[in-house]
Amino acid sequence: MSLSHDDVRKIAHLARLAVSDADVDAYARSLSSILDFVEQMEAVKTDHVAPMAHPQDTAQRLRDDVVSEADQRERFQSIAPAVEAGLYLVPKVIE
Amino acid sequence: MHEKTIAELSAALAKGECSSVELTQHFLKRIETLDGGLNSFVTVTAEQALAQAKAADDRRARGEAGPLTGVPMAQKDIFCTDGVRTTCGSKMLDNFIAPYDATVVERFKAEGCPMLGKTNMDEFAMGSSNETSFHGPVKNPWDTARVPGGSSGGSAAAVAARLTPSATGTDTGGSIRQPAALCGITGLKPTYGRVSRWGMIAFASSLDQGGPMAATAEDCALLANVMSGFDPRDSTSIERPEEDFTARLNEPLKDLRIGLPREFFGEGLDAGVAKAIEEAIEQYRKLGAEVKEVGLPNSGLSVPAYYVVAPAECSSNLARFDGVRYGYRCENPKDLMDLYTRSRGEGFGAEVKRRIMVGTYALSAGYFDAYYLKAQKIRRLIADDFARAFEEVDVILGPTSPSTAFKLGEKTDDPVTMYLSDIYTIAVNLAGLPGMSIPAGFSDGLPVGLQLIGNYFDEARLLGVAHQYQSVTDWHRRIPEGFA
Numbered sequence: 001m002s003l004s005h006d007d008v009r010k011i012a013h014l015a016r017l018a019v020s021d022a023d024v025d026a027y028a029r030s031l032s033s034i035l036d037f038v039e040q041m042e043a044v045k046t047d048h049v050a051p052m053a054h055p056q057d058t059a060q061r062l063r064d065d066v067v068s069e070a071d072q073r074e075r076f077q078s079i080a081p082a083v084e085a086g087l088y089l090v091p092k093v094i095e
Numbered sequence: 096m097h098e099k100t101i102a103e104l105s106a107a108l109a110k111g112e113c114s115s116v117e118l119t120q121h122f123l124k125r126i127e128t129l130d131g132g133l134n135s136f137v138t139v140t141a142e143q144a145l146a147q148a149k150a151a152d153d154r155r156a157r158g159e160a161g162p163l164t165g166v167p168m169a170q171k172d173i174f175c176t177d178g179v180r181t182t183c184g185s186k187m188l189d190n191f192i193a194p195y196d197a198t199v200v201e202r203f204k205a206e207g208c209p210m211l212g213k214t215n216m217d218e219f220a221m222g223s224s225n226e227t228s229f230h231g232p233v234k235n236p237w238d239t240a241r242v243p244g245g246s247s248g249g250s251a252a253a254v255a256a257r258l259t260p261s262a263t264g265t266d267t268g269g270s271i272r273q274p275a276a277l278c279g280i281t282g283l284k285p286t287y288g289r290v291s292r293w294g295m296i297a298f299a300s301s302l303d304q305g306g307p308m309a310a311t312a313e314d315c316a317l318l319a320n321v322m323s324g325f326d327p328r329d330s331t332s333i334e335r336p337e338e339d340f341t342a343r344l345n346e347p348l349k350d351l352r353i354g355l356p357r358e359f360f361g362e363g364l365d366a367g368v369a370k371a372i373e374e375a376i377e378q379y380r381k382l383g384a385e386v387k388e389v390g391l392p393n394s395g396l397s398v399p400a401y402y403v404v405a406p407a408e409c410s411s412n413l414a415r416f417d418g419v420r421y422g423y424r425c426e427n428p429k430d431l432m433d434l435y436t437r438s439r440g441e442g443f444g445a446e447v448k449r450r451i452m453v454g455t456y457a458l459s460a461g462y463f464d465a466y467y468l469k470a471q472k473i474r475r476l477i478a479d480d481f482a483r484a485f486e487e488v489d490v491i492l493g494p495t496s497p498s499t500a501f502k503l504g505e506k507t508d509d510p511v512t513m514y515l516s517d518i519y520t521i522a523v524n525l526a527g528l529p530g531m532s533i534p535a536g537f538s539d540g541l542p543v544g545l546q547l548i549g550n551y552f553d554e555a556r557l558l559g560v561a562h563q564y565q566s567v568t569d570w571h572r573r574i575p576e577g578f579a
Contacts, residue, residue: 037402
């Protein structure tokens, strides 16, 4: 498996990661070597194996649909990079 | 005082031989004078620790002390602590002060254990050497030119240097056991679901598990009693009656069936490590255990499968760091996309970005079956291997790590070489089983870790098997030169 520079740029975009042009080549090489390594998995036949998502085969617990958390908006927003009037600020999205 | 185990410190407090304030002052002093060369702590919370120690002494005076009330400890910097910054070893969270305590932190507070501070770690627990930390690498107290292992390297180094009687760790692919081995201490990764993940910053949610790190198995049992238990706030927390993990410490090992997986003793295992493990096996025979070979034929695929499952889950979990609600935000973003990509690009280190990208790729359209689904099927094969082995034996024994502590910088150039440091530990996480590492001697002056793997929920027996070995050996009592 060999990833091209364009592959790396596409993956970085999907992951919302800015990768500088200077770093693209190093990522292409290291990601390709990791994917090569992972390809060892193909040596095993797994056609009739049930995938294991989780160590315990238990069902998700349910709870009553009631408010269980106290309102802590001010505390939570006190650690945000930018807030105003109880809202999180981001660059303008809609012109 | 620092050479005492937690069990001994607890007894000393109960007899009034020392106070929690004295103990806490002693360990804070050691951190102040000895941690400069180790870098095992990210944050030291001296004032808060002393206030908690005073409260613990008052509580003891009222006759309300629990077994560990007043015994200080340290938290890995992955556990959220109300009012104290939690960085997870990352620039992304360097300014992050959690508005709540993790369940594990809450439980230690309720027991009355003063928190000395937060320990250094690989960034977002992604690493096997503690070299990916934004705060710089941790040094191994046995040889400061070497790594302490990772990702709970700060916790392991701090306990080994006796800067704290214990520390918490988390283990996604070996992050408690491997640093415990490389630093010569005892660490327990409980069965998946035993210890609440609430407030423990997520890396790979189907694998992450918190656990204790201390000098001895008995200490780990005492700590596990505090740490573990059902938590409705963690959707994968196991609903089981509380258990006393010290219950089987003194059980004789006569007729215990120990399995040696032949795959753990083959090529790639350092000769010095193999020799120490052979001697430990001999010791177990003398203790009355029956030793036989078992097979874990798919364990060789555990590292490749892990490096699909863990990055996939990490790419999803770390999507929350967006520069909007908390954590690092880039300067002058020109639009929302720029805000996301630069905050993440600048806030995460290289290894974290690599794993996010591997996971993103594995989960992207058209690749799911070839990577994630395939890895989940291999995960099943690995779990089935263990299930078959546990039909024949009670515990599985082998090396924790293929080598002793390696040199700083030795494996940083090639991610895959670094990943193979966890070749004997990762299968345990994929299966969700409990595992431990205990000190089992030295090779060229560096500690060797012995790994013990148990069946689901069999921690009490596992701890007993470890404790019996520690009753006839003193490796766990050794303290590195300069820290005695």
